[in-house]
Amino acid sequence: MSDWVEACDAEDIDEEDVMRFDHGGRTFAIYRSPDDEYFATDGLCSHEKVHLADGLVMDDIIECPKHNGRFNYKTGAARGAPVCVNLRTYPVKLDAGKVLIQIG
Amino acid sequence: MTKAMIIIGAGECGGRAALALRDLGFEGPVTLVGDEPHLPYERPPLSKEAMTGEAPVIKAITSDEILAERSIRHIHSVQAVAIDRAAHAVRLSDGSALPYDKLLLATGSLPRKLPMPGLGARCVYLRTYNDAQAIRAHLRAGNRVAIVGGGFIGLELAASARKLGADVTVVEAQPRILMRGVPAEIAEIIHKQHEAEGVTILAGQGISAIADDGAEVRITLAGGLEVVADLAIIGIGAVPVTTLAAEAGLSIDNGIAVDAELRTGDPDIFAAGDCCSFPLAVYGGRRVRLEAWRNAQEQGALAARNMLGAGEAHAAVPWFWSDQYGLTLQIAGLSDEGHSVVRRDLEDGAFILFHLAGDGRLVAASGIGPGNAVARDIRLAEMLIAKRATPAPEALGSQTVKLKSLLAA
Structure with a gap:
């Protein structure tokens, strides 16, 4: 499947930051890492369904704004209490200054 | 030599500590003793989602399967009644005794009781899931709910009760709500939000008498006002559960007194969470006791590391949240x-x-x-x-x- 969706301009997200992207009734979080790579995960924390895009990005970790559950946004891996369920990740590519994610 | 770890108190703190011991690779016996019938669960939702959700839900932090898989023995509905420090054993209310090498007291806190006569069946407190279920049954349209205490528990319950259509009055003896730890500028925003949602807040109003006839509660305020309610929920703070520690001769100072590594005066006994007071490094060792979810979690994990000999000092900054509307x-x-x-x-x-x-x-x-x-x-x-x-x-x-x-x- 090649269902790539344009999410935003690459410049819309600061380095080491995150942005929310809603599409087709679903919500995603798109990240720009400190070394200027882009990543995407499910938008809601697996603990209490809070938008991760309101959280803080530090290195390769996104921290949930509600209860500080931590995930590695590059792999989706949960990093300890209170979260124990990993986030799903999605492929991301840049094309002509746009961030595209494959939401399959 | 295999050591035995016992944790008294199966709340957020005790539950996290038990899991952390296994995360850290400890393979000896781990026993978690709790006086509630439930698995360790999150308490923050009790005043919020557990009140307003379609069905009351208990948000357990683990499951029987995980506890079994990780060989954590959970003894529920039982109280620890004494610590025999010389024999290194804890005596339980079912008559049994458990030997320990290291003991963690995560006994938590209980609602502070309103020290006046006249309270009856319609005057309740919130601490446990069972308390929450009992309160929930009264929160419905047309019912009058009086909340004694404009702190976090009281205000979160006020918001939940309004959401369910009850008539809500909050009575606070202090000149304003959230006097403890919340700046006036922020308390005012919350006050206005409650009023906009239809809550009556009576601040600066001490209570002179309560009469509960089992059908309704009549609260007489010092200024002469009277609040009549179908249910009075009292949320005037919490007191640490220290009896077990005190009777074992451990030192108490606004909670079970521990050092920066959460160790009591007995090198084999630790305390963590709501029940303990500890020196807060970030403020030069000022002794504090915190009643907060994240603190319970972090200290449970830190106590587990130190029970295994890490010798790590508490370094976290207190953090707290509240949701209302x-x-x-x-x-x-x-x-x-x-x-x-x-x-x-x-x-x-x-x-x-x-x-x-x-x-x-x-x-x-x-x-x-x-x-x-x-x-x-x-x-x-x-x-x-x-x-x-x-x-x-x-x-x-x-x-x-x-x-x-x-x-x-």
Whole structure:
């Protein structure tokens, strides 16, 4: 499947930051890492369904704004209490200054 | 030699400690003793989602399967009645005795009782899931609910009760709600929100008498006003559960007194969470006791590491949140350490107050706003507090200066 969706301009997200992207009734979080790579995960924390895009990005970790559950946004891996369920990740590519994610 | 670890108290703190012992690779016996019939569960939802959700839900932090898989023995519905320090054993209310090598007291806190006569079946407190279920049964349209105490539990319950259509009156003896730990500017936002939602708040009103005839509660205020309710929920603070420790001869100082490693005067007994007072490194060792979910979690994990000999000192910054209606309040640090305040406005009416000590150190940050509007900046503030940073007040107050840039400085 090649269902790539344009999410935003690459410049819309600061380095080491995150942005929310809603599409087709679903919500995603798109990240720009400190070394200027882009990543995407499910938008809601697996603990209490809070938008991760309101959280803080530090290195390769996104921290949930509600209860500080931590995930590695590059792999989706949960990093300890209170979260124990990993986030799903999605492929991301840049094309002509746009961030595209494959939401399959 | 295989050591045995016993944890008294199967709440957030005790539950996290038990799991942490296994995460750390400890293979000896781990026993978790709790007086409630439930698995360890999260208490924060009890005043919020557990009240207003379609069905009451218990949010367990683990499952019977995980406990079995990880060989954690959970003894529920049983109280620890005595610690025999010489024999290294805990005696339980079912008559059994459990030997320990290291013992963790995570006994938590209980609601402070309103010290006056006249309270009856219609006067209740909230601590446990079972308490929450009993309260929930009364929260419905047309029912009159009086809440005694304008603290977090009381106000969260007021918001939940309104959501379910009850008529709500909050009575607070102090001149305003949230006197303890919340700046007036933020308390005022919360006060106005409650009034906009239809809650009557009577602040600065001590109670002179309560009469509960089993059908309704009549609360007479010092100023002469009378509040009549179908249910009175009393939320006037919590007291640490220290009896077991005190009877074992351990020192008590606003909670079970522990050192920075959460160790009591007995090297084999630790205490963590709501029940203990400990020196807070970030404020020069000031002794505090925290009643907060994250603290319970962090101290449970820290106690587990130190029971295994890590010798690690507590270093976290206190952090707390409250949800009422669509508003979330978050506080990092202890604002009473501050001498001056700098305000930073965010989007959607959200704002943060930064509390600075006399020497310019950032010691606390209190924020309020819709949803999670203040979360990220409060988290960054927490890191600045932990670093003992002295950020320029102008930078803190300016929306255009990113807090993250101050962290790198």
